[in-house]
Amino acid sequence: MTQLPTSIPTHDIPQLPRPEAEDHHHHHHHHHHHHGDHSHSHGVIDPEIASSARGIWAVKWSLVGLVITAILQAVVFWLSGSVALLADLIHNVGDAMTAVPLGVAFLVSRRKPTARFSYGFARLEDLAGVMIVVIVLLSAVITAYESVERFYHPQPLHHLGALAIAAIVGFIGNELVALFRIRVGREINSAALIADGYHAMADGLVSLAVLVSAVGVALGYSWADPVIGLVITAVLLKIVWESGQTIFSRLLDGVEPEVLESLNHAINHVPELEPDAIDLRSRYAIANLRPRWLGHRLHVEMDIMLPPTLSLQQTQGITNTVEEQLKAHLPYLGLIVVRAVPDTQTRESGIGNRESGIGNRESGIGNRESGIGNRESE
Template sequence: MSRQIPVLGARILDWFGFGPRDHAAHGHGHHDHVSGSHSHGVIDATIATTDRGIWAIKWSFVILALTAAMQMVVVALSGSVALLADAIHNIGDATTAIPLWIAFLLARRKPSPTFAYGLGRVEDLAGMIIVGIILFSAIVAGYQAIDRLINPRAVTHLGWLAAAGLVGFLGNEAVAVFRIRVGREINSAALVADGYHARTDGLTSLAVVLGAFGVWLGFALADPIVGLLITVAILGIVWQSARSVLTRMLDGIDPDVIGDIRHAAAHVPAARIVEAKARWIGHKLHANIAIAVEESLPVSEAKKITATLEHQLFEHMPALAAANIRLANADADHAHG
């Protein structure tokens, strides 16, 4: 796959066309998995390891920013708090790309005597900033909706309001199709999952249309009630994102990562894993592995086994940046990780 950034006009039909299914493009030998903790605003390693993945984040930002801008114009005209909540939701999703972008740029800096492991951890800091952005958007949206319930005001321009809800749906759907398409292209199951998240977000925009219809039927409180429902949805994203970010900050990983290590080691029968640990530093995976080999083996043979295992690990785990493999006593206990 070319790593050059393609021209938008030349690729637009390709992006939104019908491509191979999720697993059709997976290369031979790779054992991919999707972290169950992957969530909104927290970009998975398989996305950030390619220029194409970062490029997908950029265009998702552009689409959602334009969608939110158009919605805010209609908010000013109609006074709808439901649409305001949806626009805030889209603004929050769009602005999360900014701290991530900065984090990616810093993470690409070479290690220094002070930061021997590089600046990959800055992505965890970006994740906390993102959680704060989403939480702030939920508080603003909730406050506006509750205030409108207590102090009802007329909602006008219902036709424009419904149209803005549809724009929100179409914007999120465009991002969904885009992320799914690029995710399949770069073999990133996480980006595909993020695309389906964006598709779910589109349903909150359709709720704005439902609220406009309720107001048109004479139920004035339909608009703030929909605004509250969207606020609840945003709070759900806050919880999911905070859990994911804190897990990674505390060196938590998906158990499937250890499974991937053992799967790779199974291709090297002479090596028995005694201990397997791994953690993320930014969007790169670092593994520490202890293996047991026959004590009668010459040192040169043991080194060959270690090199073979290292090769298998990098072959099966694309996000792996470093594998520290050491020899352990042959009768050592099995790994607890």
């Protein structure tokens, strides 16, 4: 399974201005912070749009590279008739086809959230990842069929020298595209783009297998061509399994363990407040930590339990500090919702675990950018 880095260089995420706090004390029940409302910013590039644009750029140029590679291989297949090269060609065409849904997903995900789709359209990126996995699976099925067919109806191969050259071209072209897609995918945290990159990398290995097939046939082993085709099938099925786990995990709101660890690390290292303020470092706790991926942005919701005697200004300072720590450690964050909850009420309900940061209480979600708010229910 592909693993995503916990710290990725990207554009600075613009900071929301802190609202003026009141000086009087109060009993706070729920306090919301929403990160990501930049509709009135000037001179600042929305990181969501910037990362999606980079994804479109990566898809576009990798598509150009794959098309050139596929055209060269198609010419050699017409001359040689190699089923191994046909398998490689099918994979390259399929890899190029995956650029269409992925590019559309990146393009549509740049649209702002609406009243109906309050979280935006980033989930399309994960759906594009599903299409990529399906295309790889279909490539494996076609390759297996052609390989078995060639066992029963063997055909002589021609132009073995050209076949070897086509295999080398395929390997270089696919590996360059793979490294390009994986690098950009990791920069923007796109599981779909990373999966597509590993697909291209496997196609590069397939091209090397075609080269082995050509050498085997040249040495008199006619069965080498269909056998290599079956080996390619096995490699593709392995990619389907590993990439499918990552994609479907995100569709089910699964988050990588290293990302959860980074979240808890950031939360548990909130710096001390001002010297004259009350020391709260040992008195706050985090519960109901709910991160989830929407495309290549991580959205986070959490409850922070605080003493009910704190003022609004103190509460605001603590929640702002938590936000800043999260954004400093995890620059790929999208929406952040921090709710302040009275510590006494939380303890009575049996919730509050600073060590794991995990809770089970259902809570509502607010979205300042779309103007939609759901009243929270216990």
